[in-house]
Every structure is written in C-alpha cells, then in structure tokens.
Amino acid sequence: DGGITQSPKYLFRKEGQNVTLSCEQNLNHDAMYWYRQDPGQGLRLIYYSQIVNDFQKGDIAEGYSVSREKKESFPLTVTSAQKNPTAFYLCASSSIARSYNEQFFGPGTRLTVL
Amino acid sequence: KNEVEQSPQNLTAQEGEFITINCSYSVGISALHWLQQHPGGGIVSLFMLSSGKKKHGRLIATINIQEKHSSLHITASHPRDSAVYICAVGESSGDKLTFGTGTRLAVRP
Numbered sequence: 645d646g647g648i649t650q651s652p653k654y655l656f657r658k659e660g661q662n663v664t665l666s667c668e669q670n671l672n673h674d675a676m677y678w679y680r681q682d683p684g685q686g687l688r689l690i691y692y693s694q695i696v697n698d699f700q701k702g703d704i705a706e707g708y709s710v711s712r713e714k715k716e717s718f719p720l721t722v723t724s725a726q727k728n729p730t731a732f733y734l735c736a737s738s739s740i741a742r743s744y745n746e747q748f749f750g751p752g753t754r755l756t757v758l
Numbered sequence: 759k760n761e762v763e764q765s766p767q768n769l770t771a772q773e774g775e776f777i778t779i780n781c782s783y784s785v786g787i788s789a790l791h792w793l794q795q796h797p798g799g800g801i802v803s804l805f806m807l808s809s810g811k812k813k814h815g816r817l818i819a820t821i822n823i824q825e826k827h828s829s830l831h832i833t834a835s836h837p838r839d840s841a842v843y844i845c846a847v848g849e850s851s852g853d854k855l856t857f858g859t860g861t862r863l864a865v866r867p
Contacts, residue, residue, distance in 0.1 A: 677854075686762065686844070686857035702854070732799055746791070747855065749801040 647671065648750035650735050655755045657729075665720045665753045667735030674740045676718035677747065680704060681732040690733075693718055694740060722755065729757045760785040764845050764858035771865050777832040779861045781845030784826065791855065792819050792830050793844040801844070804830070835865045 648669045657663045669676065675694045679687040689702030693712040707726025712718055718737075722729045732754050736747040761784040771777055781790070792804045805812050805819040807828070812819050816835075821828040832839055845858040 684859060686859045687846075688857075689854055692854060734799075734801065746803060746806050748803065749793075752799040752801075754799070 648735060648737055648748055650733075650750035650753050653751065653753060655753055657755070657757050659757055660724045662724060663722050663729075663755065665722065665733055665735075665755070667718045667720065667750060668716055669718075669735075669737045669748075669750075670716060671737055671739070671748060672715070673737035673748070674715070675738045676712070677736040677738075678702075678708070678710065678718065678720045679734045679736065681734060681752075687734065690720065729755060731755060760787070760847055760849060760856045762845055762847055762856050762858040764843075764861050766861060767859070768862045769864070771835050771863070773836060773865055773867050775835050775865075777835050777839075777863065777865075779830045779843050779845075779863070781828045781830070781858055782826055783845075783847045783856075785849060786823075786826070787847040788850050789848050790821055790828050791846040791848075792828075793846060795842040795844060795860065797841070804843075832863075837865045837867050840864050 651666045677692040678690040681687050688704050690708050691710040693699035699710050699712050709721045734752045735750040738747045763782050765780045789808045791806050793801050794804050795801045807821050816833045818831040842860040842862050844860045846855040848855050
C-alpha cells in the first residue's frame, strides 16, 4: 500500500536533547512538508522540500533542521534551540506534477519534552 | 499572506442532523482543501476544489470564488463523523497551503 509513515507515534525526550522524527513516503512524490500542530492553532509549516538535496524554511523554522538525501525520506530534527518543542508533528507529501497541491499526510508524531 | 477563518470552532449535533461548517479566506486562491482529522491525529483529504460543488457520499463541499467562501455540509450526520474538519487554501498551483484552525465536530447518538 502506498502512503506516508512517521515514527515513532509518541516520543519523549529530556530538555536540551536533540531528537529526530522520521518521515518516509512510497508515493513517488517530489514534495515533502513538515508541519507543527498546537492546540487551538492551525497547522504551521516548518520546512518543505520540492526536490532531493534542496529544502526551504517555512513559517516557523527556527530551532529545527531537515535533510532530503533521498526522495522517499525527509527527517526532521528538533534541536535544543527550539524553545517550546512539545507539539504534534505532521509530515505530508504531494506531487508537483499534479495541479492544486493536494497533500497526503502521515499519522503524526506526538513529541513531549520533559 | 492568506488569512483563513473557520466557523464555528466547536459544533455538537444529534445523529441525523444536517451540518454546515464554513471557511472564508482573504486572498484569491487556486484551490481550497477540506481535511478531516480524527482523534488519533491522522489527517485525510476530503475534497479539493477550485470552483462549484463536489459531493462524496454524505459530504458536500461548495465554494464561491467571488465571495472567498466555502462550506462543508454533512447530511444525515453520524457519530463516526466526529472529528476536526480543517480548511486549507493554496494561492497558486504547487504553492504551500495555509490552514484554518479547524472545527471540532461531535455527533451524539
């Protein structure tokens, strides 16, 4: 089955530690996105990538880093510089060739920093 | 930057009721998306539309480009429809999406 996987579903870390969230897709999509969701707020874009080895900052990139070494994978690292990292993180992908940017979402990772 | 507003923020309905969720945006768009987020957090795409009306089962989505407004309707609502419904817009083809804050729907049996 084609889709997007994120792991783990729940993640706990101590304050000051970096943590990497995994996102893999087998949809052959060019574009991939990372969003953060906080209670009462809409999804906010952290980083996105439209092609391998290239990515752009979204609206709230500070304290985060990404890589795009393979088309299928777009891992997100939450660094110790992120002031409030506890949140629900969603990965998405889309096909640039198709118009209107329909995005497909992964199941999400809930990160709690203690 | 597009501002996306949804109303209501919370909605409780009895099973069988007709439900309407509204979305308005501030800047012209190429497409509007309606998404459904279940309690576990996963998001699925319900509709993507740029004009007119689309129907899928008990769900109907409409958009009025001139008024910059869209509605999502659920006919004969069911408890399994309980979820957060999110509106998102893209200003140009292939562009990033701007999301509304969502409408939390609870359908009681």
